[in-house]
Amino acid sequence: MASLQDHVDDDQATTASSDWIKRILKKDYDIELTMPEDRLFPTPSRALYVRWIASLLNSTDPSWYENFDAESSAQPCPQREEIAGLDIGTGASAIYPLLALRLHPQWFMYATEIDATSLCYAHDNLVANQLEDRCKVLQRTPTQSFVPDADELGQRDLDFVMTNPPFFASVHEWQASLSGTGKERPPDSVCTGAQTEMVYEGEGEGGGGDYDFALRLYRESAQAENVRAQWYSVMFGKKASAHRFVAHLQMAQCFNFATFLLGAANRTRRWVVAWSWLEFRPESSISRTESAPPSLNPWPTDYSIPNQSTQSTRCVQGEVMRILSELPPPFEMKWNQTLGSGVCRTTEILWNRSYRRRAKLIAEGKVPPRSQQEISEAKKKPVGLGVEIAVEEERVLVRWRQGSQRVWFESFCGYVHEQLRPLMASGASSSERSTEANAARTGMTSEGETATSSSQHDHGSTIKAKSTTRSEDESIGQADDSTRKRRKIV
Structure with a gap:
C-alpha cells in the first residue's frame, strides 16, 4: 500500500478530479465512494488528521502508569484500541469515519450532519463499505448542540471529537475566495461544496467562519456534563483563525492543547488544534509543530x-x-x-x-x-x-x-x-x-x-x-x- 504522503503534494497542487480521488481511496484504503456533484469531494490527505488523532490518544493513555511493564525486554508501542470518536459535520462522503474505521478496526465512530442530502450519501457510503455497524450517523439542526447527548449516542464518554468546519463567515467571503479576490494567484482547485459546507455565520460574536465554529465547540466542551470527550479538535482553513483560537485557549487558562500542521510549504495548508480538560499530557513530538511559530505551540513536555x-x-x-x-x-x-x-x-x-x-x-x-x-x-x-x-x-x-x-x-x-x-x-x-x-x-x-x-x-x-x-x-x-x-x- 502506498503511503499517504506520496499523494499529498499532488492532491494539494492540482485540480483533483473525482475519479482520481476515488482511485486513491480504493487503492490505499479499500474505500468505495459515491458522491453527488454539488457536494465537497474529500481529499486522501484527510487521513493525516485521523492518524494524528490516533497518535495523540496513544500518547495520553489514562492508564499510562498501570500499563507500564517493569519486566519487558522490548520497547513498548502503546496502542489504544477500543476508541469512540465523533465527527461533527461528516459531509456526504463521511470520509473521517470511513478512514478511521479502516485504519483502526477496534474503533467506533459517531457522525453528525445537518444537510439531508449529505446525510443520505454518508449513510450509503458506510453501507457500501460494510461499516454501518461501526458508525452511527445522526441528523442535527443548526440550533442543536454540536455534541449529541448521552441518550442519542448511547454512551457518556468519548475519546475524541473531530471536525472540519466551514471556513467562511459569509457567502460574500466565500464567493470572493472562489474568484481569487485579494490573492496573489487564483485558486488551485475548483470548489464543489454547498453553502452549508462552506459558510458558518455563527452567532456574530466570533465573526463567523471556522473560528466562531471552534469557539462554540470550545464552550460546549468546557460546560459538558452529559457527554465528555478526552480530546476536542478542529481543523482550521485559515492560519489567522488557528492563531486566534490558541490565544483564546491560553487566555481561558486551557493549557493542555496540541497543534498539527497538515500541508507542505507553498501549498494549501490546514491547521489542527486539539484541547483537553483532562491532565494527561502528550509528548512534544506530537503536540508541537516545528514549523509553526512559538505562539501556536503549547509548553514543551x-x-x-x-x-x-x-x-x-x-x-x-x-x-x-x-x-x-x-x-x-x-x-x-x-x-x-x-x-x-x-x-x-x-x-x-x-x-x-x-x-x-x-x-x-x-x-x-x-x-x-x-x-x-x-x-x-x-x-x-x-x-x-x-x-x-x-x-x-x-x-x-x-x-x-x-x-x-x-x-x-x-x-x-x-x-x-x-x-x-x-x-x-x-x-x-x-x-x-x-x-x-x-x-x-x-x-x-x-x-x-x-x-x-x-x-x-x-x-x-x-x-x-x-x-x-x-x-x-x-x-x-x-x-x-x-x-x-x-x-x-x-
Missing part, C-alpha cells in the same frame, strides 16, 4: 538532561534509580532496568526545600515521621505530577505524562538535574563527583529547589522558570470535578 561525562548509561541509570528511590511516599515508581526507563507519580511535592528540611529533622529525631494513616490519606489525593524517565546514551529524558501545573514538572526536572550534575558534568574529576554527590544526598546544595532553565528540550525548546498564574498556583489536591468547575468560560 520533554526535558533533556545532557550527559557530558564519560559515565556509562548503566552508571547513570543506577544514580537515577537512587535519586528516585529516596523520595518518600506518596511518591511511587516503577523501573525497567533492561530498558533503562521508568515511570513515577506523586500527589505531593517531595523534593523542595520544606520537604527536605522536614526529612532532615525526622532523621535527627526532632519530629516524628508520618504515620501510615497520613501516608494512606496522601495517596488518595489526585495525582499532582506523573513523569516518564528514560536513560539514553547521551542524555536523561524526563517526559511530563500527567498533571495540570507546569511548576511541579519544572521543579521536579530541576531537582533531578541538580542531583545528576555531579555525575554527568563535563570535566569533573572522580573526587569532585564524589564530593558533590555526597553533598546532594545530604541536601546541602542550595540549588535544585526550583526549576532550572539550563537544559535544552526536544525540538530546541527550553523550560524556563516563570511566575505562574493564579490558576497554576491553585492546589492540585482537588478532585477532578472541582477542577472542571474552576474553568473560566470566556
Whole structure:
C-alpha cells in the first residue's frame, strides 16, 4: 500500500478530479465512494488528521502508569484500541469515519450532519463499505448542540471529537475566495461544496467562519456534563483563525492543547488544534509543530538532561534509580532496568526545600515521621505530577505524562538535574563527583529547589522558570470535578 504522503503534494497542487480521488481511496484504503456533484469531494490527505488523532490518544493513555511493564525486554508501542470518536459535520462522503474505521478496526465512530442530502450519501457510503455497524450517523439542526447527548449516542464518554468546519463567515467571503479576490494567484482547485459546507455565520460574536465554529465547540466542551470527550479538535482553513483560537485557549487558562500542521510549504495548508480538560499530557513530538511559530505551540513536555561525562548509561541509570528511590511516599515508581526507563507519580511535592528540611529533622529525631494513616490519606489525593524517565546514551529524558501545573514538572526536572550534575558534568574529576554527590544526598546544595532553565528540550525548546498564574498556583489536591468547575468560560 502506498503511503499517504506520496499523494499529498499532488492532491494539494492540482485540480483533483473525482475519479482520481476515488482511485486513491480504493487503492490505499479499500474505500468505495459515491458522491453527488454539488457536494465537497474529500481529499486522501484527510487521513493525516485521523492518524494524528490516533497518535495523540496513544500518547495520553489514562492508564499510562498501570500499563507500564517493569519486566519487558522490548520497547513498548502503546496502542489504544477500543476508541469512540465523533465527527461533527461528516459531509456526504463521511470520509473521517470511513478512514478511521479502516485504519483502526477496534474503533467506533459517531457522525453528525445537518444537510439531508449529505446525510443520505454518508449513510450509503458506510453501507457500501460494510461499516454501518461501526458508525452511527445522526441528523442535527443548526440550533442543536454540536455534541449529541448521552441518550442519542448511547454512551457518556468519548475519546475524541473531530471536525472540519466551514471556513467562511459569509457567502460574500466565500464567493470572493472562489474568484481569487485579494490573492496573489487564483485558486488551485475548483470548489464543489454547498453553502452549508462552506459558510458558518455563527452567532456574530466570533465573526463567523471556522473560528466562531471552534469557539462554540470550545464552550460546549468546557460546560459538558452529559457527554465528555478526552480530546476536542478542529481543523482550521485559515492560519489567522488557528492563531486566534490558541490565544483564546491560553487566555481561558486551557493549557493542555496540541497543534498539527497538515500541508507542505507553498501549498494549501490546514491547521489542527486539539484541547483537553483532562491532565494527561502528550509528548512534544506530537503536540508541537516545528514549523509553526512559538505562539501556536503549547509548553514543551520533554526535558533533556545532557550527559557530558564519560559515565556509562548503566552508571547513570543506577544514580537515577537512587535519586528516585529516596523520595518518600506518596511518591511511587516503577523501573525497567533492561530498558533503562521508568515511570513515577506523586500527589505531593517531595523534593523542595520544606520537604527536605522536614526529612532532615525526622532523621535527627526532632519530629516524628508520618504515620501510615497520613501516608494512606496522601495517596488518595489526585495525582499532582506523573513523569516518564528514560536513560539514553547521551542524555536523561524526563517526559511530563500527567498533571495540570507546569511548576511541579519544572521543579521536579530541576531537582533531578541538580542531583545528576555531579555525575554527568563535563570535566569533573572522580573526587569532585564524589564530593558533590555526597553533598546532594545530604541536601546541602542550595540549588535544585526550583526549576532550572539550563537544559535544552526536544525540538530546541527550553523550560524556563516563570511566575505562574493564579490558576497554576491553585492546589492540585482537588478532585477532578472541582477542577472542571474552576474553568473560566470566556
